[in-house]
Amino acid sequence: MGFDQSEVEKLGEEKIDTGKKLIERLNLLTHIQGVGKVQKKISAEISTLKNAIISKRLKINHIACSNLVHFSYLVKVLEETNDVVGVDFPIKLRGSQKSTIRIDIVANNGKTWIKVIARNPKALNDIALGRSNYGAKSILDHASCYIEAAKDNLQCFQTPKVVFDFANPIDNELANSLEELHIDVRIDGTNKSSGEMNEPIGVNSKLNLDVTTMMAFVSALTCESCDWEFTQKILSEQAHRERSTSTKTFLDELFQGKELIACETAKDSFLSILNVVGGPNEKIRASKLLNSVTFLPDINEIEENSLWSGNVKLRLGKKIQHRTYKVFTFGMYHKAITVTANKGAAEAAKMQGISVPVVIHEARALTEQKQSTAKNF
Structure with a gap:
């Protein structure tokens, strides 16, 4: 189905409105480290769409590929998660003072790391199974990186639990592959195997x-x-x-x-x-x-x-x-x-x-x- 320019611009305005509402929702969570940084990234996405509308260069791909899809799901999961201590939090990797990964949500006083994924399930499966452009990093590659980083960054002497929270259902084969890597798989906030959302906080004696x-x-x-x-x-x-x-x-x-x-x-x-x-x-x-x-x-x-x-x-x-x-x-x-x-x-x-x-x-x-x-x- 094709869209004329006025229809595309209307969709762009709707996406901009979504971004503004996300910033407002995050205003209630500014006590959490990293929330201000996420708000700035959302503002940058809004500015990109606004500039494309003003210059009459907005395409439907700009809207479909906007990171506001990711941020919308990030904010949803953030609002539903207890004991959050950081958002978009950098973790250093072994053997390097500069290389880092970014944890979308650090919860349970640091003992749970949550990566939120709002991408199209088919695209995730294709990349994981090698049906994509050469060099594209798959969700399994990300999983391995997270697990290694967790082993090197103990929280209260425990390896953080790594959770991948998907906005949409994913292929069972991909879910099983993630679980074999010791990743907790959640679909729309619900644990795939147990249905439980939050982890108990450990006690040190x-x-x-x-x-x-x-x-x-x-x-x-x-x-x-x-x-x-x-x-x-x-x-x-x-x-x-x-x-x-x-x-x-x-x-x-x-x-x-x-x-x-x-x-x-x-x-x-x-x-x-x-x-x-x-x-x-x-x-x-x-x-x-x-x-x-x-x-x-x-x-x-x-x-x-x-x-x-x-x-x-x-x-x-x-x-x-x-x-x-x-x-x-x-x-x-x-x-x-x-x-x-x-x-x-x-x-x-x-x-x-x-x-x-x-x-x-x-x-x-x-x-x-x-x-x-x-x-x-």
Whole structure:
């Protein structure tokens, strides 16, 4: 069936309207990393169609091949998925600092990677079976790449589950080939074999305590009273936030039933700080805490090298200094989630392509000695 130019332009306008609505829907999800980037890509697709209409060069192929088809399905799956932490998220490949794959949706706190596919089922089958132009990368090639990347990018010491979510039914032979590669196949959001959408979040029973966590756990600010106005602005700000959210309650609940470990570097640093600025009651609480923690040696060079694959390695920097590096690598080696207030270091590691399993809490200083110069409410 042929289309005259006015009909093609009408279809183009409808596609542009679809793109605008997608951007509006994504406005509700801008707290998710990468959503803004997806909105910019959708805007670029809209601009391409608009320019083609203005110049009278719009063809039906422009509409049929528009990436808005992909983005429409991406937004649909995104809205139906829980615990999303990233969209269009880059993952580095083994042996290269530059080569990456992009994960459409990272969910389940990083433990599930979802690739959404809205392409024509016949085209997918033809490429997979070699009935296409030479060099075209098939869905099976993508699957192998995802699986290898997942093995090299553990999340909380687990290989992420890889899901391919197809907008349309696919050939059983292709689905079976994907499942043999350990890909979960979903059709329109439904798991092909079980019908279940979301994966349970795993629980880790071992926690690695950072210096910042030990301080917060024994601080007078979290254990006695936060109704203080200190002469030091940063302490007053911590007291104000503590009145809103109890850090000690958070840590008590987190520690419940867990094995607590820490490295010698963390212990020595904590004791050094405690001896200088800790008050009498903070020192008593610290003694009880230290008795409940298993302290192990810092990992050695051989153990450290066993953590890394290829040339991907956590590097020291402004936000990742020597002590933090020791604490993070210790936790990763012992397969323990690191509990820390050092959010900046965890984010800096992520920027390097290293996902350090962490639980972040707010920082709290030792304040007992400072109360003598503070005002009590």
